[in-house]
Amino acid sequence: xxxxxxxxxxxxxxxxxxxxxxxxxxxxxxxxxxxxxxxxxxxxxxxxxxxxxxxxxxxxxxxxxxxxxxxxxxxxxxxxxxxxxxxxxxxxxxxxxxxxxxxxxxxxxxxxxxxxxxxxxxxxxxxxxxxxxxxxxxxxxxxxxxxxxxxxxxxxxxxxxxxxxx
Numbered sequence: 001x002x003x004x005x006x007x008x009x010x011x012x013x014x015x016x017x018x019x020x021x022x023x024x025x026x027x028x029x030x031x032x033x034x035x036x037x038x039x040x041x042x043x044x045x046x047x048x049x050x051x052x053x054x055x056x057x058x059x060x061x062x063x064x065x066x067x068x069x070x071x072x073x074x075x076x077x078x079x080x081x082x083x084x085x086x087x088x089x090x091x092x093x094x095x096x097x098x099x100x101x102x103x104x105x106x107x108x109x110x111x112x113x114x115x116x117x118x119x120x121x122x123x124x125x126x127x128x129x130x131x132x133x134x135x136x137x138x139x140x141x142x143x144x145x146x147x148x149x150x151x152x153x154x155x156x157x158x159x160x161x162x163x164x165x166x
Contacts, residue, residue, distance in 0.1 A: 004145070007132050009158040011078050017070035024060045031056065077126055077158070080149055087155075088114045090163060093138060100105040107129050110138060112146060117155050128157035137162075 031038045031053060042049045080086055092114040098108045108122040121130025129150075138144075147159035148159060 005159055005161050006137055007124055007128050007160040011074060017074055018067050019154060021064050021068045022064055028060055086147055086149050088147050089113050092143040093140055095142040117157060
């Protein structure tokens with residue numbers, strides 16, 4: 001992390017995203033290879049072995065898919081950063097707005113040099129979210145340099161460096 005950065009996405013090895021697959025495969029192997037284990041668990045849950053295996057198999061597919069998609073997200077962001085295929089904007093915050101929903105989720109928007117940013121604490125992300133902004137650093141007039149990835153109409157922040165006021 002840049003020592004002067006307010007926020008910088010920490011990107012580790014993309015392969016780390018695939019680690020959950022190995023225990024899942026091991027458990028599936030044991031359940032199919034050793035029917036006594038499957039039978040024992042099925043009796044505890046009071047369902048048939050077939051239903052248990054089907055349910056655990058479905059859950060395993062969901063978890064494996066999530067791991068694979070996570071791997072591709074991380075490796076794609078790593079590639080964008082390494083190839084410097086991102087945007088950088090520097091300036092002072094204008095049109096800052098913060099709204100809190102009845103369910104206590106906060107959505108914040110602001111503009112720097114005609115580039116609009118929006119983030120919330122509703123979703124988890126590799127990029128800057130409301131969970132990363134708990135100290136009210138971003139306010140109207142705050143000057144900063146933002147590195148971001150544009151995806152459709154959205155700008156995803158992965159680095160914020162504070163600047164002195166202009």
